Amino acid sequence: MKKLLILALTLTSSCLGYFREDATLLVPSEYPSLQAALNELDEKPISREVTVTIQIADGTYNLGEPVIINHPNASQIQIVGNQTDPSLCKLVFNSSNGIEISDSTSLALIDGIEIEGNGTYGVLVNRSSSLTLGENVVVKNFNHGVFVANSSNADCAGVSVQNASSVGITSSSGSHVKATSAIVSNCGIGISANMNSSVHCDSATISSCTTASHAANGSFAHALSLSLSSNTTDYSPSANSVGNWQSYIRTL
Numbered sequence: 001m002k003k004l005l006i007l008a009l010t011l012t013s014s015c016l017g018y019f020r021e022d023a024t025l026l027v028p029s030e031y032p033s034l035q036a037a038l039n040e041l042d043e044k045p046i047s048r049e050v051t052v053t054i055q056i057a058d059g060t061y062n063l064g065e066p067v068i069i070n071h072p073n074a075s076q077i078q079i080v081g082n083q084t085d086p087s088l089c090k091l092v093f094n095s096s097n098g099i100e101i102s103d104s105t106s107l108a109l110i111d112g113i114e115i116e117g118n119g120t121y122g123v124l125v126n127r128s129s130s131l132t133l134g135e136n137v138v139v140k141n142f143n144h145g146v147f148v149a150n151s152s153n154a155d156c157a158g159v160s161v162q163n164a165s166s167v168g169i170t171s172s173s174g175s176h177v178k179a180t181s182a183i184v185s186n187c188g189i190g191i192s193a194n195m196n197s198s199v200h201c202d203s204a205t206i207s208s209c210t211t212a213s214h215a216a217n218g219s220f221a222h223a224l225s226l227s228l229s230s231n232t233t234d235y236s237p238s239a240n241s242v243g244n245w246q247s248y249i250r251t252l
Helices: 002-016 034-041
Strands: 023-027 052-056 059-063 067-069 077-080 089-093 099-102 106-111 113-117 121-126 130-133 137-140 144-149 153-155 160-162 167-172 176-178 183-185 189-194 198-200 205-207 211-216 220-222 227-229 233-236 248-250
Touching: 023 034, 034 052, 034 067, 113 121, 121 130, 121 137, 137 144, 144 153, 144 160, 144 176, 167 176, 167 183, 167 198, 189 198, 189 220, 211 220, 211 248
Parallel strands: 023 052, 052 077, 059 089, 067 099, 077 106, 089 113, 099 121, 106 130, 113 137, 121 144, 130 153, 137 160, 144 167, 153 176, 160 183, 167 189, 176 198, 183 205, 189 211, 198 220, 205 227, 211 233, 220 248
Antiparallel strands: none
16 A cells, blocks of 8 residues: 555656656656657656656667757756666667757766767767766767766766777866776777866776877876777877876876
8 A cells, every 4th residue: 555655646746747756767668768758857846865767678779869968957867778788778879969968967877878879979968067977888989979078077987988980088178077997999089188177087998099098288187007908199198297288197
């Protein structure tokens, strides 16, 4: 009886236009796509200490436009796929960006998802926004894998970025990125801090990139204990020296 009462209260709250209890939205059994589940949350406040989880079932989901996340209570929303094997839960973006978070939005978590496509940004965090990507996230084949810009923050610890033609993980324009233990391969630049930004990428693995670790235009990279292999250049500027317009990469 108690469980039935809690379920009734949860359904009633969401139907009335707000969430007062933890809730899980299922894709695709309840909502056909991730964006459809996010649209269900539009204009529905989430009470303090309540978490709404969007659970995506295994499968390949082909998308022709970016997934936009801008809910005012996004810090209480998590998007979860297969946290054991993210390759079984794929979001494939055709000729578009992948996931976009902007305009002072803070998303609690994305984890257990492979994000693949051929657009400019796989994951874009922009304009005073923030995001945590779990260690079971793979971003593949975009121009920029994870791009954090304009006074934003992202925790990308353990994330895997592959085949980004420009940069795997970027912190730009007054932003900060934590990319400890990230795995970056086959990119133009592996991990970059640019335009008065910083990145903390200790213990990252960077391979087969034109430049592995990069800082420019008044930026700083904390890059202790990197695992580097088959890169054309490991550090730009040279490690533990000022260069690239007053920038610095610390490895000691």
